[in-house]
Amino acid sequence: MTAVDVRGTRTDLPAGGFHRLCVGPLDTETGGHLPAVELAYETWGTLNAEGTNAVLVLHALTGDTHVAAHRQDPRTGWWDELVGPGRAVDTDRWFVVAPNMVGGCSGSTGPASPAPDGRPWGSRFPFITLRDAVEAEARLADHLGIARWHAAIGGSMGGARALEWAVSRPDRVAGVGVLASTAHSSAEQIAFAQSQAQAIRLDPQFRGGDYYGGPQPEAGLGIARRIAHITYRSAEELAVRFGRRHQGEEDPFGTAAGERLGRYQVESYLDHQASKLVGRFDANAYLTLTEALMSHDVSRGRGGVAEALRRFTGRAFVAAVETDRLYLPAESHELAALLPARPQVHMIDSPLGHDGFLVHYGQVAEQLRQDLAL
């Protein structure tokens, strides 16, 4: 049963809120410059006086700050089963912070934000790496009075950022939690990302990235999302769920004037996924975050993956989805074997593929709590 107080606020939810903070100018790793970066973030629970009970939760590519419901925003979040009163990340004990990554479009400074001339950055927005994102987030931690996160946790791109936090600032992270993510982006991930980026740039409405004020490059972004979504799922799941079935009354064998008219169910499903993303995401932000994720490599300038990971001697939690064909379980094993904490790799048993980390993550909640002493 949902408990509500006299003003209709759900009292079973933790205190929380959505905030914005300007963290100042940012000189990016590759020589770009943003004169003022604003970070959007959500919080749950209360920071203790010593600032020692903070947990950082980092979103995936198209995720946002809304990890879990709180009193000010009771919508279900993307890791709702993990964060809340009595949950693995117990908001009665932990102060949880979830920033939107710089370059995104869910409240933080990104390509759709105004540049100093008042026009959107568009094509002028600099190439961002995950290290740039961590630098901005470190300033947020400074502002909040968090010298050290008890844990930094994320899945997919969020896991990559958590790992980059741990390796670049081992003194500021006591434990790292990495779900369905790896020490560096792989050739295959780069390959699929390239097709996605090119599809967006091919859209005539993209106009080199300066499409604001006109129509969005929806078709290109939609294709990118379709490609990505297939890689987030497993062939087996698509086979069981859709097979070769036709969409409703549509007939993929029906034609007129040489054109195939009807769709298979799986096409309709991907159209729906594309349309959902296009309605909530900026194409330039998708490009910026995709290329940031491709830049992910904890070893860059640090003498190799083993040497980079050796920097972080804190607690570690690693989980993989058994059927993930984008972030391979074997890569999670490689990561775990090189982390000084030598964590076990917890397997999420899900038929979904990569998206299992957003759907069946509850399976490893208790292991997360244990491995990170939450």
Add this chain to the structure above:
Amino acid sequence: MTAVDVRGTRTDLPAGGFHRLCVGPLDTETGGHLPAVELAYETWGTLNAEGTNAVLVLHALTGDTHVAAHRQDPRTGWWDELVGPGRAVDTDRWFVVAPNMVGGCSGSTGPASPAPDGRPWGSRFPFITLRDAVEAEARLADHLGIARWHAAIGGSMGGARALEWAVSRPDRVAGVGVLASTAHSSAEQIAFAQSQAQAIRLDPQFRGGDYYGGPQPEAGLGIARRIAHITYRSAEELAVRFGRRHQGEEDPFGTAAGERLGRYQVESYLDHQASKLVGRFDANAYLTLTEALMSHDVSRGRGGVAEALRRFTGRAFVAAVETDRLYLPAESHELAALLPARPQVHMIDSPLGHDGFLVHYGQVAEQLRQDLAL
């Protein structure tokens, strides 16, 4: 050593030739009409007087008629190790025929061919199914005096056509050879095909399919090829071959005016694959054959896969590539289990993924010879 005769013709190669035949008008399965279909085909060896030593070899999506070298065209073919004197398909004994599929662009009638009004078919070219292709090829067999193929063999889309031949005309096929192919296209294959088709159609140069006389939709076709090529390979192969290495002196972290300048090796590799295909393939033909392949389903109108496959009681050879993630070995096992011949599934041990059927097929040549009594 290469043997040549006095005119410089290689005498170690079989007799052979490239031909074209008009097989008449074609009413397509979905109600389209082509008033005259021309099929291009190559042959090797000599048909015996009884017409009983004929073998049909069918190409994959972007393949063509040039299966193997012959005296008139000594270029290496795509299954050169399989077809020739002393090879598994011994051209001293067998008369080999390889047609280009209707709808393609390697000599047979396709969207770039002139319609009755003299202009290219373009957007008016009808939706083609693999059954339409087999109907056209059956007329070619009639013309050549081949009442029954000793074997019909192919890989990927070629395997799908071979299987459709066997199921639709069991009296005309004594043995079927299916490499890296399945009884029907899967949800995942349809999904990846959709993205590819949409990328081509998004290209402003596509102009609804009527781009002849102007620039080709090279960018769109290139993206389609990149997506396809990734699915033809394995994540492991890409990781070992390219990893995160940069292309030559290019720097993926180098930027100017906000744009990432350099490429990873895997991006350059895919650019090269795209560019090679764009130079030799028509975008409309790519769309036509891709949608034809998605239509592949031996069970359509035949009461299910098991019942359809029960129609073909001849010899069968089935092979899969261990690392294939587009045509899953499990699907080859399902196919083999439902074929009355109950063939063993021969595994091609290749790190490449699907493309192993074009590279490491020599591993199963002897099994092909045995299973199909070649």
